[in-house]
Amino acid sequence: MLVEKAEAICYGAATIINAMATGKGAAFGVDLWTRAEVRLTHEPGVIEGTILSDPDESPILIEETIAAIFNHFGVDREYGAVAKTWSNFPIARGLKSSSGAANALALATVAALKKRLDDMTLIKLGVNAAIAAKVTVTGAFDDACASYFGGVVITDNDKREILGDFSLAEENLVVLFHVPKQKVYTTSIDAARTRVVADFVKTALKEVLRRNVWSALTLNGLIFSSAFGYESGRAFDALLAGAVGAGLSGKGPTVTAVVPLNKIEQVKTAWQKYEGEILEAHINHRKAKVVC
Numbered sequence: 001m002l003v004e005k006a007e008a009i010c011y012g013a014a015t016i017i018n019a020m021a022t023g024k025g026a027a028f029g030v031d032l033w034t035r036a037e038v039r040l041t042h043e044p045g046v047i048e049g050t051i052l053s054d055p056d057e058s059p060i061l062i063e064e065t066i067a068a069i070f071n072h073f074g075v076d077r078e079y080g081a082v083a084k085t086w087s088n089f090p091i092a093r094g095l096k097s098s099s100g101a102a103n104a105l106a107l108a109t110v111a112a113l114k115k116r117l118d119d120m121t122l123i124k125l126g127v128n129a130a131i132a133a134k135v136t137v138t139g140a141f142d143d144a145c146a147s148y149f150g151g152v153v154i155t156d157n158d159k160r161e162i163l164g165d166f167s168l169a170e171e172n173l174v175v176l177f178h179v180p181k182q183k184v185y186t187t188s189i190d191a192a193r194t195r196v197v198a199d200f201v202k203t204a205l206k207e208v209l210r211r212n213v214w215s216a217l218t219l220n221g222l223i224f225s226s227a228f229g230y231e232s233g234r235a236f237d238a239l240l241a242g243a244v245g246a247g248l249s250g251k252g253p254t255v256t257a258v259v260p261l262n263k264i265e266q267v268k269t270a271w272q273k274y275e276g277e278i279l280e281a282h283i284n285h286r287k288a289k290v291v292c
Helices: 060-073 098-113 118-134 140-147 191-195 197-207 213-228 233-240 260-272
Strands: 002-017 022-040 048-051 079-087 152-156 161-164 175-181 245-248 257-259 279-283
Touching: 002 098, 002 140, 002 152, 002 213, 022 098, 022 118, 022 140, 022 197, 022 279, 048 060, 060 079, 060 098, 060 118, 079 098, 098 118, 098 140, 098 257, 118 140, 140 152, 140 197, 152 197, 161 279, 175 260, 191 197, 191 213, 213 233, 213 245, 213 257, 233 245, 233 257, 233 260, 257 260, 260 279
Parallel strands: 048 079
Antiparallel strands: 002 022, 022 079, 022 152, 152 161, 175 257, 175 279, 245 257
C-alpha cells in the first residue's frame, strides 16, 4: 500500500576543475534539471526505480540513494519505495546527471518521510550513494554542491569540504553544450592517467580560486581532453567563434562553452560540423528544492 510521496527538483552543473587528479574540484550551476518522485510503500527492503528519460539505464543510483536516506533515519525495516527520475539532459555525457539525480532523490525521500535534514548531510548521503552505485570515482562532491546550491563551488572532495563559493555575473552569458551520442561511464575511465597531469590541474585550480573561472575551465578542459584521449577541436572552435571559455565537462564526452549573447549563433555554427546535439542553458543560482 502506498502511503506518502514527494517530488523534488535539482538543477545541473558543469565542470570548472575535474577533481579526479588532485581530489579538489570546482563546478558551476546551470539551469538544466532533474526531477525525482518518491512514493513510500509498506514493503521494507523493496526499492523500485525507473529513469523515465532513459529507461534502459540502470536504476542502481535510485536504489542506493533511497536506501541511504532510509538507513540514516532508521526506517529501512519499515518502508520500501517506488521512485522515478526524469531530466531534460542526457545521462553519462559529463553533465552531472548522477549528482543531480542523487540530490533530487534524497530531497524527495526526506520529504516523503516527513523528516528534516540539513543541506550538507543530505548532499553527503547522496555522494555516498553515488559511490556505492559506482557512478563516480571521486564522490563528485563538487558537482553535487554546485548542482544543489548553484553558482560556483570549489571543494576538497577527499575531505568533503567547501573551499569557496561565489555567484557569477550571468546577464550576458549563455552556456552551450556539445553533446556527442556516445555515453562514457565512470567505470571506463583510467584514473591513473589523471594523476600524471595533477600538477597542471593545480595551476587551473589556482585560477578559479582567483575567480578567473573561464580561464580555469578552458585550461582544465585542455588538460583532461589530453588525459582521456579526446580531441580538442570543439573547444578551440568555440573559442575562435567568441566563447569566453570552453572545455571538457567532467569525464566527457560533452564540451562546455560559455558564450556572450552576441556570439551564440557563431559558436553553434562552428559546432555544426561535429556529430551530436547542442544544448543551450543559463548559469543557475537557484537551490534544489521539494516541489510537492
